[in-house]
Amino acid sequence: MNRINTKLQENKKLLSIYFTAGFPNLNDTVKIIQDLEKNGVDMIEIGLPFSDPLADGPTIQDSSTKALKNGMTTEVLFNQLKNIRESVNIPLIIMGYFNPMLQYGVDAFCKKCKDIGIDGLIIPDLPVDVYHDNYKEIFEKHGLINIFLITPQTPDERIRFIDSVSNGFIYMVSSASVTGSQSGFGDDQKEYFERISNMNLKNPQIVGFGIKDNATFNQATEYAKGAIIGSAFIKFLNDNSVENIDSFVKSIR
Structure with missing residues (x-):
């Protein structure tokens, strides 16, 4: 079983952390x-x-710019991660845009992920229907879970199609804004979380965008299996040493 599916079966609220490879320094990954x-x-x-991360707010865009200047590339990342499964057991997901994967070759990219021990991909600019028609067989051949995003504006019919194509979790974007642009959740978002929960989808949902502390983590996971923190962790890395990661995680849990 894919590590993502195994983790989703645990009786706990899951904390997923996003960071940009090659930031703050190239070899910190x-x-x-x-x-x-x-x-x-x-x-x-x-x-x-x-270079053109459309869904990312200024914090993650800035980290991407610095990582690229540091020399991060697809090949460098794969080289950094080649022995990662000797020391790490939890699910690892690569999140990125489709253009670098196309340039690398989708089959070659997926095979490399499998060889390294990557469990899934999040590709915000790969539409679910394009994936279903052209790439699903490639991903499945290499044992990779592809994770799709939904927003409050995603029609129910499309959500159900995404659910039918998925076999891991659904990334539930808390709002239609870019990453890092929220402070807490209002009534509209809570109604959205509850509405999706009541759809009884076969795939659990994990909430992203706007989670930055214990309060927002608890709010986001009231109706969902877990929450993803990105911009807040990038800001932490920017302001603190990578030696102090324990204090950040403790502040969320």
């Missing part, structure tokens, strides 16, 4: 992953930096 697991994080999203 493996240490950050190891420290996050050591401090109780359940899943990790490794951001593959891209």
